[in-house]
Amino acid sequence: MMNNTVQILFFGSLTDIIGEAKLCLNGIADTNALQQLLLEQYPMLASTKYFMAVNQKMISENTPLKPSDTVALMPPFSGG
């Protein structure tokens, strides 16, 4: 069961929206499906900017997810 899980990491202000820095989800086919699911559960995500990465590589299009992949959602920071 565990190896069917995709791990999702959140950074910066996104952890405030999700309430966690990490989620583990089962049965997610691809990054579009993941994004849709996240937007349904955390509508505030729609109002902030971030990019997605799969296994530490930024993606620019829908990407299939395999068991034990790690997805990261990274927003820009502005503090200095």
Place this chain on the structure above:
Amino acid sequence: MNNKERYSRQMILPGFGLATQEKLRAAKVLLIGLGGLGCPALQYLAGAGVGCIGIMDADKVSVSNLHRQLLYGENDIGMLKTTVAARRILEQNATISIEVYPYELNKQNAVQIIKDYDLVIDGTDNFSAKYLINDACVLLNKPWIYGAVSRYEGQLCVFNLGNLHPTQPLINYRDIFPQKPHSGEISSCETAGVLGVIPGIIGTMQAAEAIKIITGIGKPLYGRMFNYNLLEGNSYEIEMVKKNGTPTIDQDFFNTIHGEFDAGIYCNAMDTDIEEIDTATFIQLRANPNIFVLDVRERHEYPVIDFSHAQIPMSELENAIFELPEKEICIICHQGIRSLHAGELICAKRNLKVYSLKGGLTAYFNKVKA
């Protein structure tokens, strides 16, 4: 002072010798923003012997800076950061030169200033400045080192570095985040808080990246975003990809984009009757008893001004507009931006002649002290 002795501990490093030290001496680095990121970056660049460092910041030292901006002390409060920083750094290393820019980067000056430097370090705390640095650096084909913090996390990345993979298209900030977030979308240090060591760590790493790029030692963090989490004590690195469909940054793009959000307030101001005045005109006007001088800064802001004036902070102005006297009003603030905005609010409800001090009290004190 003997520079060979000064730099002896780094010159004996493997891969680092006289020729490498000479590269540092010949380098010109522009550091924009002298806050939590900029202070440590500046200290390490000066220590390492970067020959010319430009420092740019319009702000003055305030007490809430001191927990993370360790170049400044309690006696510096109210003074221009560039003035204090230049003095401290030249005490540390008088063999380098410091160029001082005590004002903000803007659409008009960005290209003109950046063109004289080899690379730019971003020590700013807002997205308008980061996008402006990015777009100007792309226009000028200069590398820049992005750094930013959020509470207990920090980000670091080198953009637009040309000499590593000359055949590949360069990656810039807009490949990762094509558009600037709206104000309030991502919180700043002021609203979200920050532990002082976080910008200390990221700013120091920015200096390290600058030294690597200048000397050619090691592998710059180009095409990779480094994220550090202090609470977890870990880091996470993401490989960047050049995206399709991101904007092409050329002169037209630059003018359009930065005209829109950088000067948005000015554009609106032109439709109303607000007259921007320089410091000399302001000094004449304020002597006129028929002119009502209005300071719209918040009550905690420095410096204190010694001429007769009224103070209604921007945060309270809307409720006080009908209490303003039937006089011509001359509005002042820190940088001359809020005063324009205040003028718009007043002009919308009252039929009064409104002046705004261009460049704000920063320009005023630069002129008066000079």
